[in-house]
Amino acid sequence: MKKILTVCGMGIGTSLILKNNTEKVLRGLGQDREIDVEAADIGTARGAARTADVVLISQELVEQLGDVHSKVIVINNFLSLDEIKSKLEPELEL
Amino acid sequence: MGDNLADMLPEEAITLGARPSDWREAITVAGDALTASGATTDEYTREMIAAVEELGPYIVIAPGLALAHSRPSPSVLRAGLSWVTLSEPIEFGSPNDPVTLVIGLAATAQDGHLEVMSSLAGILADEDQMTQLEDADSPARLRELLTRFSASGD
Numbered sequence: 001m002k003k004i005l006t007v008c009g010m011g012i013g014t015s016l017i018l019k020n021n022t023e024k025v026l027r028g029l030g031q032d033r034e035i036d037v038e039a040a041d042i043g044t045a046r047g048a049a050r051t052a053d054v055v056l057i058s059q060e061l062v063e064q065l066g067d068v069h070s071k072v073i074v075i076n077n078f079l080s081l082d083e084i085k086s087k088l089e090p091e092l093e094l
Numbered sequence: 095m096g097d098n099l100a101d102m103l104p105e106e107a108i109t110l111g112a113r114p115s116d117w118r119e120a121i122t123v124a125g126d127a128l129t130a131s132g133a134t135t136d137e138y139t140r141e142m143i144a145a146v147e148e149l150g151p152y153i154v155i156a157p158g159l160a161l162a163h164s165r166p167s168p169s170v171l172r173a174g175l176s177w178v179t180l181s182e183p184i185e186f187g188s189p190n191d192p193v194t195l196v197i198g199l200a201a202t203a204q205d206g207h208l209e210v211m212s213s214l215a216g217i218l219a220d221e222d223q224m225t226q227l228e229d230a231d232s233p234a235r236l237r238e239l240l241t242r243f244s245a246s247g248d
Contacts, residue, residue, distance in 0.1 A: 009149040012201045013163040016208065017155060020215040041165070042149065059189060060150035076189055078155040079219040 002035045002092070005052035005070070007061060011041025018056055018078045025085045031092065054091050056084070099175070099213055100241040107131035107176040107198075108233035117151070117186045117193070118143055121162045124178045124198035133174025134200045141167060142198070146186070154188035159218065163199035170200045173207050175214075177236065179228070195228075213244040 004022060008014035019039040026032040040048040042061050049055050049068040057065060059074050073087050107127045114120040125139025141164035146153060154160045176198035183192030197214075201207050217223050223243050230236040 009145055009152055010163060010165045012165060013161050013199050013211070014153065014155050016211040017161070017215040017218070020212045021219060058152040060152035077157060079215070080156070081219060
């Protein structure tokens with residue numbers, strides 16, 4: 001099982017929207033059963049990223065995340081399924 | 095906790111055509127709307143502004159849209175949303191500038207509002223529905239549309 005982590009500042013707003021839209025993209029790719037999506041705030045994201053294959057995050061927060069082993073992808077428009085899909089798909093290597 | 099979007103967004107929490115002069119004032123209008131609807135105290139407004147000062151304008155999650163929020167705290171009396179449209183676009187210092195819609199969000203627990211966020215995400219990502227919401231000329235009309243859209247979601 002792969003894991004994707006969506007990150008925002010507080011863990012209650014933007015990361016949930018990004019999680020929701022990422023799940024939609026995965027459903028469209030037929031990958032929703034193979035891949036778990038979890039939301040986290042920036043304070044817990046570093047720890048949570050240890051078990052995640054991919055981290056989706058905004059430009060403003062990527063520096064605060066620091067170095068993690070996961071593939072980090074910056075998303076500009078959290079509502080754009082096209083942007084999420086085009087950036088995520090090459091990393092899924094199914 | 096309201097089960098659907100319109101339950102979390104009473105008419106008092108909707109301000110159409112606000113004219114803030116900068117991003118702090120824009121968040122303040124969204125915070126005042128949350129306070130007017132009984133969801134938060136004024137302190138939450140300060141917390142939302144502090145969140146941007148601390149973490150940057152990441153709350154501007156898509157072109158033109160700011161999702162103002164802070165973490166659950168004693169200043170949140172109940173979960174709620176506010177909806178503020180701006181007559182003049184405002185710069186937040188984000189790649190998604192300028193902002194014309196500020197949605198305020200107050201939550202009492204980190205996972206207690208998942209369904210509402212899910213239906214909100216669906217509506218915000220739907221261009222046709224967003225166009226209709228932008229054209230809404232009264233809070234009542236906006237709530238009517240949101241009720242319909244959140245029922246038709248998923």
